[in-house]
Amino acid sequence: MAAAPAAHGRGRPCVITRRATFSASHRYWLPELSADDNRARFGPCGLAPGHGHNYELIVAMGGPLDADGMVLNLSEVKHAIRGEVTGQLDFRFLNDAWPEFDLSRPQGMLPTTEALCLAIWRRLAPHLPLMGLRLYEQPDLWADLLDDSMEAFLSIRTHFAAAHRLARPELSAQENDAIYGKCARPHGHGHNYLLDVTVRGRIDPRSGMVCDLAALQQLVNDLVVEPFDHTFLNKDVAHFATTVPTAENIALHIADLLRSPVAATGAVLHKVRLQESPNNAAEVFAETPLLGMVPQALEALAVG
Numbered sequence: 001m002a003a004a005p006a007a008h009g010r011g012r013p014c015v016i017t018r019r020a021t022f023s024a025s026h027r028y029w030l031p032e033l034s035a036d037d038n039r040a041r042f043g044p045c046g047l048a049p050g051h052g053h054n055y056e057l058i059v060a061m062g063g064p065l066d067a068d069g070m071v072l073n074l075s076e077v078k079h080a081i082r083g084e085v086t087g088q089l090d091f092r093f094l095n096d097a098w099p100e101f102d103l104s105r106p107q108g109m110l111p112t113t114e115a116l117c118l119a120i121w122r123r124l125a126p127h128l129p130l131m132g133l134r135l136y137e138q139p140d141l142w143a144d145l146l147d148d149s150m151e152a153f154l155s156i157r158t159h160f161a162a163a164h165r166l167a168r169p170e171l172s173a174q175e176n177d178a179i180y181g182k183c184a185r186p187h188g189h190g191h192n193y194l195l196d197v198t199v200r201g202r203i204d205p206r207s208g209m210v211c212d213l214a215a216l217q218q219l220v221n222d223l224v225v226e227p228f229d230h231t232f233l234n235k236d237v238a239h240f241a242t243t244v245p246t247a248e249n250i251a252l253h254i255a256d257l258l259r260s261p262v263a264a265t266g267a268v269l270h271k272v273r274l275q276e277s278p279n280n281a282a283e284v285f286a287e288t289p290l291l292g293m294v295p296q297a298l299e300a301l302a303v304g
Helices: 035-046 074-089 113-124 173-184 213-228 247-264 295-303
Strands: 013-026 051-064 130-138 141-145 151-164 189-202 268-277 280-285
Touching: 013 074, 051 074, 051 113, 074 113, 113 130, 113 141, 113 151, 151 213, 189 213, 189 247, 213 247, 247 268, 247 280
Parallel strands: none
Antiparallel strands: 013 051, 051 130, 130 141, 141 151, 151 189, 189 268, 268 280
8 A cells, every 4th residue: 555645845844933912011220220320221211110011022933844734733832922921921010020030139130122032032942942032012122032142133113204316427317217217306206214223232131231222222313313314315415425325225324324333332233124115125234144043033033
């Protein structure tokens, strides 16, 4: 009797994601700092009794397909995430929810986005074949992890509105039109740009931070948003007097502007993503791919 054919795709690697949500509050306040130092460092995030967020968690898992055509049974995945994470954190004050955030302990750290993501990893890792985690604290702030080595990616999102014209001055109108189409029209056109800035660094074991978030947000605002917002890029930003302000060139220039200032915060600029329209975006990586990185996991998290 002939053997049954192998199931299609069995044994082939695959990355799957599962989304979960929970609502929780937290406060940034270190007992070893004075009240004035805490206020200076954490601003409104240090106000008692704390503040809350609707968190969104994306869990990326990988492995070969089994005979049922699955990497994992999604019901078991759902129960693991609920039992180890969301069931314990939903409608809780994070500083009191888990011992990692007990600041009376020398090893306790603040429940920042990146520190919370790390604590979640360590709870899920014994139960699921993790490849990556993404935790959104809010739509314009999230953290990514690829392991539990204390290194994390922290991303912020902001926006600016600007006009531009795509044309090379040495070319004729007809030649520019052939390359850039409508974008070469002489009076330009505008976009509402979305800007994502991702930095990488080690999570501080006490502050729970990759870098000073407020400082990162301020330098992006000072170096990019304020100089670019409500401008005609070709005329108002010196760099684009001689460089065509395509989405790619704008993203490259933003990366160049941010690389050294981000390093001064203690983190490394990882990438810049500029979305020009719902259909058009450019990503620029400011550092070479890291040894040990799992690009499939990052891609899965990005669309999760």
